[in-house]
Amino acid sequence: MDRRQFSLTLVGYSLLGWSGLVQSSSVPSATAIVTSLFTHYESAVNLGQRYLTLFPKEANYDWLTRTTLPDGYNQLDFQILKQTLKMQRQKDFYEGNTVMLDGWILAHTEARLCALLALT
Amino acid sequence: MINDFREMTNETVIETDICIVGAGAAGISIAKYLNGSNISICLVESGGFEFEEETQSLYQGKNVGLKYFPLDTARLRYFGGTTNHWTGWCAPLDKIDFEPRDWVPYSGWPFTQKDLESYYIQAQKWCNVGPYRYQPSDWEADNFKLLALLPEKISNKLWQFSPAPTRFGIAYRAELEQATHIQVLLHANVVEVVSNQSAQVVEGVKITTLDMTKTGTVRAKVVILACGGLENPRLLLVSNRVQTTGLGNQNDNVGRFFMEHPVVNSGELITLKDSRFLANYGNITIRNGTHLKPAVSISEIAQPKYQTLNVAVMMYSDSFKEQMEGYLAAQKVFRALKSGKFADNLRHDVIHAITDLDNFAEGLYYRFRGTNKPFPHDTSISLTSLSEQTPNPNSRVLLDTEKDKLGLPRIKLDWQLTALDKRSIRITNQLIGEEFGRMELGRLQLAEWLQPEDDHFETLTGGYHHMGTTRMSEDPKQGVVDKNCRVHGLANLYIAGSSVFATSGNSNPTLTIVALAMRLAEHLKKQVVS
Known part of the structure; x- marks a missing residue:
């Protein structure tokens, strides 16, 4: 899926609303979901690229999806998904599961979400 | 009684029970504590009641280690000593600062914080600050609330601030003037601590006026050096007539272990929500007349876990940052180009990404509208770390070949930091x-x-705090004074002031200097009377 397709997908999400999408026959991909988390696409991609420079072995779309998104992510209500990711970020910070990008202390989860985006 | 040595006859000999050298926070506190005890005291001061450039110039010296303040601006040589430019920050050393820590070389005091507590309580009054309440929970009833931090990582730390810092020379001059058993001797420069032929007992000190037209002797049962963390070791080292390496320097510890409180810019915090929750950290808050300033510090639980020193971090709002934006941006681009990197724009990327993750629904709305979401309410807060320094024998005060007007060798200060110092600051800020x-x-x-992960420091400065150069240890091989501040190997020579600190903690030293001075005075009261 290229950026134009992302944008179309996002516009679709925006028009239909998340719940509408989930209820529709087409199941959103990880890319589409992660893309819709970010309004500042370029910023997220930029962060993701920095992350992948530090952790080149993680430049694996399927692995990042499995590691970062909860099971059944594409079936979850978006608020629940967001809440789950938020809890995962807090857990990362609690456990010290953080990464330093240009000195910024970020949760692995949030950095990997950006990395997912950067891979598409 | 206050006398000026310049107006006394040449070769005067003064007999006294206790001779205190230096009328700063420590010296004046000891004299004040012993006032009324019938112990005769001679408090010897190099300067007068006002700043005198010529006397101050005796403090000139060289910095041969890390970049540091000119040594004659880092302390003051007249009645009241360095309290004459003291900024009024008070906090006791933390409990952990007194404990031996196997990851901090040479750590551990011969007593605990609890042992010093009664003196800290009295010192609060003499330093003109509030009640001895330094736990953030002590102030919750006064509507002073701080962040609920995870004690496994970070804790809140409180300072009290004296808006009118006690200038000991002004505040306690009248009391000393009226004291019947205390003689303050101004314009008397100590040039030697005189010992007997076996260097086991001191007999007194030799004094001179600055123009050296008058000399004299103060003979005393007990001599206390209270001239600060740079001058105390200097006086010991120059007193080498009998013990050729310097008095009390049989184990080559005098002048070593110089510690400051490294103060560095350690980072920036961007708050993505209303930052009013941080207001108490950025300002001085007054509760019941007490001025409070909190910081966050690495907790006493985290220090052993992460093997760090005790580091505190102060938060300051970047009020002038916007004005500086153009300059800073240009500086950043220049630095980036110089280092071969592109200019770093991650700051905005981080703000965008994090706020997106927090507010995706709102983001979708703006995306649909085809407009950008308004920039989030972010506040930039500068982080300044104030750190304990590793006790390090290679960080030291040495004698120079150059001499001052009195013919005494000047000081060379070789301030050194280690990788542990930097690592501790880094880990503390990471945990924050x-x-x-x-x-x-x-x-x-x-x-x-x-x-x-190296030992290179930038933006480094200090707190004008000179500690550790006659450090306290029960083991003469690891220190200069024992638990009662008595110089090892000498029956009646004592040291007061921050030079006896075994470790520095991150608290400003004045309150501990005064508390330790009281403790020493209490010890001497029993010793001299008996």
């Missing part, structure tokens, strides 16, 4: 970053110089 992230308050960026 984790805590602010966990609490969804914002994100922290470490200062660029702090990111590499």
Whole structure:
């Protein structure tokens, strides 16, 4: 899926609303979901690229999806998904599961979400 | 009684029970504590009641280690000593600062914080600050609330601030003037601590006027050096007539272990929500007349876990940052180009990404509208770390070949820091970053110089705090004074002031200097009377 397709997908999400999408026959991909988390696409991609420079072995779309998104992510209500990711970020910070990008202390989860985006 | 040595006859000999050298916070506190005890005291001071340039110039010296303040600006040589430019910050050393820590070389005092507590309580009054209440919980009833931090990582720490810092020379001059058993001797420069032929007992000190037209002797049962962390070791080292390496220097410890409180810019915190929750950290808050300033510090639980020193971090709002934006941006681009990197724009990327993750629905709305979401309410807060320094024998005060007007060798200060000092600051700030992230308050960026795991420091300054150069240890091989501040090997020579600190903690030293002075005075009261 290229950026134009992302944008179309996002516009679709925006028009239909998340719940509408989930209820529709087409199941959103990880890319589409992660893309819709970010309004500042370029910023997220930029962060993701920095992350992948530090952790080149993680430049694996399927692995990042499995590691970062909860099971059944594409079936979850978006608020629940967001809440789950938020809890995962807090857990990362609690456990010290953080990464330093240009000195910024970020949760692995949030950095990997950006990395997912950067891979598409 | 106050006398001026310049007006006394040449070769005067003064007999006294206790001779205190130096009328700063420590010296005046000891004299004040013993006032009314019938112990005769001679408090010898190099300067007069006012700043005198010529006397102050005796403090000139060289910095041969890390960049540091000119030595004659880092302390004051007249009645009241360095309290004459003291800024009024008070906090006791933390409990852990007194404990032996196997990851901090040479750590551990011969007594605990609890042992000093009764003196700290009295010192609060003499330093003109509030009640001895330094736990943040002590102030919750006064509507002073701080962040609920994870004690496994970070804790809150409180300072009290004296808005009218006690100038000991002004505040306690009248009391000393009226004291019947105390003689303050102004304009008397000590040039030697005189010992007997076996260097086991001191007999007194030799004094001279600055123009050296008058000399004299103060003979005393007990001599206390209270001239500060640079001058105490200097006086011991120059008193080498009998013990050729310097008095009390049989184990080559005098002047070693110089510690400051490294003060560095350690990073930036961006708050992505309303930052009023941080207001108490950025300002001085007054509760019941007490001025409070909190900081966050690495907790006493985390220090052994992460093997760090005790580091505190102060938060300051970047009020002038906007004005400086153009300059800083240009500086950043220049630095980036110089280092072969592109200019770093991650700051905005981080703000965007994190706020997106927090507010995706709102983001979709703006995306649909085809407009950008308004920039989030972010506040940039500068982080300044104030750190304990590793006791390090290679960080030291030495004698120079150059001499002052009195013919005494000047000081060479070789201030050294170690990789542990930097690592401790880095880890503390990382933990703060984790805590602010966990609490969804914002994100922290470490200062660029702090990111590499080396011992290189930038933006380094100190707190004008000179500690450790006659450090306390029950083992004469690891220290100069014992638990009662008595110089090892000498029956009646004592040291007062921050030079006896075994470790420095991150608290400003004045309150501990005064508390230790009281403790020494209490010890001497029993010793001299008996």
